[in-house]
Structure formats: structure tokens, C-alpha cells
Amino acid sequence: MEALYAVCVGVLTAAGVFLLLRGRTFPVVVGLTLLSYGVNLFLFSTGRLNDSAAAVLGSGSDHADPLPQALVLTAIVIGFAMTAFVVILAMRARGDLGNDHVDGRVPELVLESEERS
Amino acid sequence: MQHLILLPLILPLLGGLLMLLPPLTESRVRQRNFALVLSAATMLTSVLLVQQAQQGVIGVYAVGDWAAPFGIVMVADRLSTMLLLLTSVLAFCSLLYTFGPRDEEGSFFQPLLQFQILGINGAFLTGDLFNLFVFFEILLIASYGLLMFGGGKTRTRAGLHYVILNLAGSAIFLFALGILYGTLGTLNIADLAQKVQQLDPAETPLVRAGGLMLLIVFGLKAAMLPLQFWLPAAYAASTPAVAALFAIMTKVGIYAILRVFTVIFGDAAGPLSHIAGPWLWPLGLMTILIGAIGVLASQDLRRLVANLIIVSVGTLLAVIALQREDATAAALYYLLHSTLISGGLFLLADLIARQRGKVGDRLVPGRGVGQGRLLGSLFFIGAIAVIGMPPLAGFVGKVLMLSAASSVAEMSWLWPLVLGSSLVALITLSRAGSTLFWNPAGKPVEIMRANPVQLLATVLLLSMPLLLSVFAGPVTQMVAATAQQLHDVQGQIGSVLQPVTHLVEVK
Numbered sequence: 185m186e187a188l189y190a191v192c193v194g195v196l197t198a199a200g201v202f203l204l205l206r207g208r209t210f211p212v213v214v215g216l217t218l219l220s221y222g223v224n225l226f227l228f229s230t231g232r233l234n235d236s237a238a239a240v241l242g243s244g245s246d247h248a249d250p251l252p253q254a255l256v257l258t259a260i261v262i263g264f265a266m267t268a269f270v271v272i273l274a275m276r277a278r279g280d281l282g283n284d285h286v287d288g289r290v291p292e293l294v295l296e297s298e299e300r301s
Numbered sequence: 302m303q304h305l306i307l308l309p310l311i312l313p314l315l316g317g318l319l320m321l322l323p324p325l326t327e328s329r330v331r332q333r334n335f336a337l338v339l340s341a342a343t344m345l346t347s348v349l350l351v352q353q354a355q356q357g358v359i360g361v362y363a364v365g366d367w368a369a370p371f372g373i374v375m376v377a378d379r380l381s382t383m384l385l386l387l388t389s390v391l392a393f394c395s396l397l398y399t400f401g402p403r404d405e406e407g408s409f410f411q412p413l414l415q416f417q418i419l420g421i422n423g424a425f426l427t428g429d430l431f432n433l434f435v436f437f438e439i440l441l442i443a444s445y446g447l448l449m450f451g452g453g454k455t456r457t458r459a460g461l462h463y464v465i466l467n468l469a470g471s472a473i474f475l476f477a478l479g480i481l482y483g484t485l486g487t488l489n490i491a492d493l494a495q496k497v498q499q500l501d502p503a504e505t506p507l508v509r510a511g512g513l514m515l516l517i518v519f520g521l522k523a524a525m526l527p528l529q530f531w532l533p534a535a536y537a538a539s540t541p542a543v544a545a546l547f548a549i550m551t552k553v554g555i556y557a558i559l560r561v562f563t564v565i566f567g568d569a570a571g572p573l574s575h576i577a578g579p580w581l582w583p584l585g586l587m588t589i590l591i592g593a594i595g596v597l598a599s600q601d602l603r604r605l606v607a608n609l610i611i612v613s614v615g616t617l618l619a620v621i622a623l624q625r626e627d628a629t630a631a632a633l634y635y636l637l638h639s640t641l642i643s644g645g646l647f648l649l650a651d652l653i654a655r656q657r658g659k660v661g662d663r664l665v666p667g668r669g670v671g672q673g674r675l676l677g678s679l680f681f682i683g684a685i686a687v688i689g690m691p692p693l694a695g696f697v698g699k700v701l702m703l704s705a706a707s708s709v710a711e712m713s714w715l716w717p718l719v720l721g722s723s724l725v726a727l728i729t730l731s732r733a734g735s736t737l738f739w740n741p742a743g744k745p746v747e748i749m750r751a752n753p754v755q756l757l758a759t760v761l762l763l764s765m766p767l768l769l770s771v772f773a774g775p776v777t778q779m780v781a782a783t784a785q786q787l788h789d790v791q792g793q794i795g796s797v798l799q800p801v802t803h804l805v806e807v808k
Contacts (some may be wrong), residue, residue: 204469209461216468223475230483252482255431259475262438266468269445273457273464280457286465288458 186233193229196222207294209274209284216270220263227256305353306362306377308346309385309422312339317415326408333400336411340396343418344389347382354382355779357786359796361428369428369798370492376428376797379783380633384425384556387637388549390765391644392418395545397758398648410450417443417546424553428797430481430488430515433557434474437522441467444550447543448535459538462531466521474518480511491797493565494790497573505572512566516558516577523554524614525581526588533595536607541651544603545644545762551614552640559621559787563629567790581622586718588615593722596729602650602662605733606643609687612722613639619715620702628705630784634777635698638769642686642695645762649679652759653737656749664733669741671749675756677738679763684730686766689723694769699723701777 196218203215231249274284281288316339319325325332353360360377363369377385396414420440427433449460482488484504485496500508521528532551536544562577570576592611599605613635620632650662653676660667670676682693689695699719706715769776786792 200472204465212465216465216472219469219472223472223479227475227479227482230479251488255478255482258431258435262435262471265442266438266471269442270464270468273445273449273461277457277461280452280454286461288454288461 185235189225189229189233193222193225196225207285207287207291209277209286212286213267213270213274217267220259220267224256224259224263227259228252230255303360303362305346305349306360306375306426307364309343309350309389309426310375310419312343312346313415313419313422317412317419320412320415321409332411336396336415337393339415340389340393340418343422344386344393347385347389350377350382351386353377354379355782357782359786359793361797361799370487370489373432374428374489374797375426376490376793377426378793379779379786380556380559381425383633383637383779383783384552385422387552387640388418388421388425391549391640391762392546394758394762395542395644395648397761398542398545398755401752401755410447413443413446413450414542414546417447419443421549421553425556428490430478430490430493430561434471434478437474437553438471440550440553441471444547447546448539450540450543453538455534455538459531459534463535466528466531470518470521473514477511477514477518480507480514484508484511489797490560490564491794494567494570495794495798497565497570500571500573502572509573509576512561512573512576513580515561516580519554519557519561520584521554523551523558523618524588524611525554525618526584526591526615529588529591529611529614532611533599533604533607536610536647537601537603541648544607544647548610548640548644548647551610552636555614555617555621555636558618559629559632562621563624563787564790564793567624567788569790575624578622578624581618582714585615585618585620585622586714588612588618589718589722590615593725596722596725599664599729601664602653602733602737603647605664605729606646606650609646609726610639610643612726613643616699616702616719616722619718620705623705623711625705625707626784626788627781628702629787630777630781631698631701631705633780633783634694634701634769637776637780638686638694638698638766641762641765641769642683645759645765646683646687648755648759648762649676649683652676652751652755653680656751657737664736666736666740666742668743670738672751673738676751677734679759680734680738682767683763684734686763688726688730690727692770694766694773697770697773697777 200215200219200222203211203218206212231252234248237246237248278284283290320332320335325335354377362375364373399410417440420436420443423436424433424440427436445460445464448463449456478488484507485493487493487496524532536547566573566576568574589612592608592615595608595611596605599608617632617636620628653670654662656671658668686693686695689699703716703719706712
């Protein structure tokens with residue numbers, strides 16, 4: 185389970201960073217979302233992976249660390265709010281600037297290669 | 302009186318929420334007056350808190366009465382109360398500035414301003430790294446709204462960069478917190494400082510990685526070298542009152558660096574002590590350099606002030622990197638001065654721009670300034686203060702920082718860069734001043750008068766360096782005591798993690 189979990193976090197983060205470095209706002213927003221998924225999974229794992237522990241303090245002797253769960257919950261809420269904001273902002277930028285490039289104008293090199301293809 | 306610590310958070314939070322309700326949203330006058338009262342109350346609270354902290358006691362407020370390593374604590378020591386007071390003075394002046402004509406550009410400006418203050422105050426007061434993250438997000442989401450206030454192409458473009466960068470920064474912040482929690486099992490700053498001292502050597506590299514990732518995030522907020530390029534565009538694009546308030550935002554990053562890397566990774570942290578120094582020193586020096594180049598290249602006054610902020614951030618970081626008590630004290634004095642003066646200069650730039658008509662604050666010959674004498678003298682005072690010429694506080698701050706560099710290696714890097722950047726600022730500001738005031742291409746169409754309230758706000762902020770240099774003695778004593786308290790890691794651990802006396806055994 186640990187290896188699978190680690191690979192998941194790694195792939196999500198790598199994909200998120202890759203998309204974050206793109207030039208258009210939509211991939212960037214998706215990249216931010218993937219990155220925040222990776223972060224949330226990673227935070228969750230800091231309480232150690234365990235498949236039989238109770239989530240809340242119960243009568244059992246073995247229970248999961250509740251703090252990472254609280255952290256993840258907060259991080260998810262904040263992450264959603266921020267994603268919603270950046271989506272609206274990207275739409276606003278598309279309207280205000282007339283294109284969806286993060287710099288507000290499409291570089292000439294990109295325009296040329298698009299014309300050629 | 303113990304609950305006083307929470308008041309700088311509760312006042313802007315509840316006040317901001319109340320301002321969203323119809324009785325206040327309906328009338329702009331009522332909203333403004335309410336905001337002013339609120340801001341004055343916050344300032345009064347910070348004054349009381351500073352008085353309390355000056356007795357040397359670290360005020361700890363356990364939220365919900367859950368004791369430190371398990372619950373959330375707010376810590377009001379000398380450093381955080383000092384910065385609270387700085388924030389409230391700056392916020393009061395920039396709030397006063399919105400009483401002028403520019404406020405009409407949209408609604409909900411005042412509540413956003415209050416939420417921004419909530420975030421900043423929270424970041425200063427929290428004793429817990431995860432709550433630092435939460436308050437960072439609060440101040441960021443308010444700042445996104447404030448930055449974009451009024452709309453327009455340049456603001457949208459600057460805002461998009463700012464928002465995306467900060468979201469990426471938040472992700473790195475969370476990764477760092479995850480690493481620290483996973484290895485040390487706590488996120489309370491004092492508890493982290495204690496746990497780092499007893500760290501298993503096998504886990505040192507992980508903690509080091511987590512700590513340095515925090516440096517990336519705080520460096521982004523503070524506009525440290527490779528992460529500084531968003532600042533001039535964002536600050537030059539926002540409305541003047543917002544830009545003035547944002548002068549404190551880079552200092553939030555510097556505060557976090559100061560807190561994390563002198564308390565958690567401080568003198569007592571064994572192999573991990575001073576891990577930030579080797580990075581902060583060169584990056585801080587290079588930030589001064591890049592800021593100075595930006596100052597020379599600035600085409601308009603507000604971008605010039607924004608680049609001066611980068612120079613001051615670089616200077617602060619380089620001095621903090623020395624990680625000694627006297628260096629920290631000098632940096633704190635300069636921090637007070639540079640925040641207030643750059644806020645004042647942003648406001649002044651707007652006053653000047655409005656009287657020059659179409660040319661605005663671009664540094665080209667244009668129509669003369671209506672109130673040339675008044676604004677010219679203010680510009681002169683502001684310029685002297687920000688360059689660091691005697692007799693104003695910038696000079697005292699720079700002398701203190703230069704004398705904090707003790708070894709030859711430190712001196713040979715810090716002195717030329719700080720003095721060189723002052724020279725660059727001197728040249729650029731005198732060139733800017735003569736273009737603005739002495740070289741008009743035409744007479745002003747009508748004699749425009751600056752709005753008296755806006756003028757008052759600007760004068761208030763610009764007179765602060767004067768006060769700081771008149772009261773240089775007490776203020777330097779205060780910052781010295783602050784630095785001493787900050788470097789006393791054991792003292793902080795002792796007062797935040799008091800032995801839990803009232804835990805009841807539950808069957």
C-alpha cells in the first residue's frame with residue numbers, strides 16, 4: 185500500500201507541476217488542482233498509513249492520528265476556495281485581455297507555429 | 302485582560318462581517334465611519350498589547366483552553382505586538398486615504414480591507430505553523446480581491462500572476478508542513494523548537510528539506526530574489542491605499558523567516574541550527590542588487606517605490622542572515638521605518654499623479670503639479686527618509702545594520718551593496734523629483750488641491766520616520782529587547798509550553 189500511495193502522490197505532484205508550467209490559464213488551473221490533490225494525500229499520510237485504526241478516538245486501543253485529518257480537512261476547504269477563485273479570475277482575464285495566455289498576450293513564436301500548423 | 306490577545310483578530314473579523322450587512326452596505330458614509338472606528342479600536346488594542354509585552358512577559362492565549370502542544374495558541378511577545386502596532390498604524394492611514402474620491406470604484410472595499418488586516422494580525426499572533434498557513438490564506442484571498450479592486454487590464458494581468466504564484470506557494474507550504482509534522486509530530490513553533498533539539502540524526506535531512514521548503518514559501522511572500530518579479534507589477538497596478546497596505550505584506554514573509562529560522566532552527570537546533578543563513582545571505586545581497594537595477598530602470602513613480610521595497614527586503618534578509626541578536630535588532634528598526642515610509646510614498650505618488658493629469662506618475666516632463674511646493678516638500682522628506690540620509694530614521698537604521706556586520710567578509714559584501722543601493726536610490730529619486738517638480742512642460746490647467754483627508758493620511762505616514770529618529774533611543778532599546786527575546790529560544794519554549802496543570806483524567 186505504501187508504494188502505491190507514494191507513487192500516487194508523486195504522479196499527482198509531477199503532473200501538477202508540469203501543467204502549472206504551461207502557458208495557458210486552463211492547464212495552469214488544472215495543474216493547481218492536481219497539485220492540491222497531491223498535497224492533501226501527502227498531508228493525510230503524515231499520520232502514518234494504517235488500515236485498521238479507528239478514525240476517531242474510540243474504545244479500541246489502536247487509533248489513527250486525528251491531527252492530519254484536521255489539517256487535510258482545512259487544506260481541502262481552503263484549496264477549493266482558492267481553485268474557485270482562480271477559475272473565475274482566469275475567465276475574467278480571458279474577457280479582459282482577449283486571450284487565455286497567462287501573460288495576457290500570446291507570444292509571437294506560439295502564434296507563428298499555430299499559423300503554420 | 303488575558304482575552305486582549307484575541308481582540309486584534311476578533312475586531313476585524315466581526316467588524317468586516319458586520320460591514321457586509323445592509324445597514325452598513327447601504328450607506329458609504331456609515332461604512333467608512335464604522336471602518337474608521339474599528340481601525341482605531343484595533344490600533345488601541347495593539348497599543349495595549351505592546352504595553353503588556355514591553356514588561357517582558359510572553360502573553361500566551363490557549364484558544365478554547367486547550368494547552369499548547371495539543372491546542373491552538375496565540376502568542377503575543379514583543380515582536381508580534383510590535384508588528385501588530387505597525388500594521389494597525391499603516392492600516393489606519395491607508396483606510397483614511399480611501400476617504401478620498403477613489404473609493405467609488407466598487408463596493409465591499411472596506412470589508413476586504415478588514416479581512417486583510419485579520420489575516421495579517423493572525424499571521425503575527427499565531428504560535429502554530431498550520432495556523433500561520435491558514436492566516437496566510439486569509440490575508441492572501443483578501444489581497445487578491447483588493448489587488449483587483451477597480452478592475453482593468455493591468456490589474457487583471459498582475460493579479461493573475463500574483464494569484465497563481467501564491468497558490469503554488471501554498472502547495473509548497475503544505476508539503477513543508479507535512480514533512481515537519483511527519484518527522485517531528487507537532488506544528489507548534491515552540492514545541493517544534495524543542496523537538497528539533499532532540500531529533501534523531503537519521504531524520505535530519507528530511508527536517509532540513511522541510512525547513513528549506515518553508516524558506517521558499519516565505520521568500521515568495523517577502524519577494525526574495527528569484528521570487529521577486531511579481532511585486533513591482535502587482536504593487537504598481539493596485540489602488541494607492543491597497544499598495545500602501547501591501548507594504549506590510551512583504552514584512553509578513555520576513556516575520557515568518559525571522560520566527561521560524563531563529564526559533565525553530567536557531568542556535569540550539571544542533572546540526573540544523575542556522576540552516577537558512579547560507580541561503581539568505583547571498584540571496585538577500587542579490588535581491589538588493591536586482592532591486593537597485595529595478596530602481597534605475599523604473600519608468601514611473603509607483604514602480605520606483607515598489608523596487609525600493611525590493612531593495613529594503615534584500616537588505617533586511619541579508620542582515621537577518623547574520624543571525625545574531627544585534628543584527629536582528631537593527632533589521633527590526635529598519636523594518637519599522639521601511640514599511641511606514643514605503644506606504645507613505647505610495648500614497649504620495651498617487652497625490653502627485655492625480656495633479657499631473659494624463660501623464661500620471663510617469664517620470665516624463667508633463668503638466669506641472671498643482672500644489673508643487675507642498676507635494677514637493679513631502680517628496681523631499683520621503684526621498685531623504687527612504688534613501689537613508691541623515692537625520693531621518695532610514696539613516697539610523699542603515700548605520701545600525703552596517704555596524705551589525707562584524708567580520709571582514711560580511712562587511713566587504715554588505716557595505717558596498719547597501720551603500721551602493723542608497724546611492725542608486727539617491728540618483729534616481731533626485732532625477733525623479735526634478736522631472737516631476739522642476740521640469741513642467743506646461744502650467745496646471747486649474748489649481749487642483751489634494752483632498753485634505755488623503756493629504757493627512759500621507760503626512761501621517763511620512764512623518765513616522767521623523768518620529769522614529771526623534772525617539773531613536775527608546776525605539777532602539779525596544780528592538781534590542783525584542784531581538785533578545787526572539788533569540789532566547791529556551792525562554793519561548795518555557796513560556797509557551799507551560800506545564801499543563803488542569804488536565805482532568807477522564808475515565
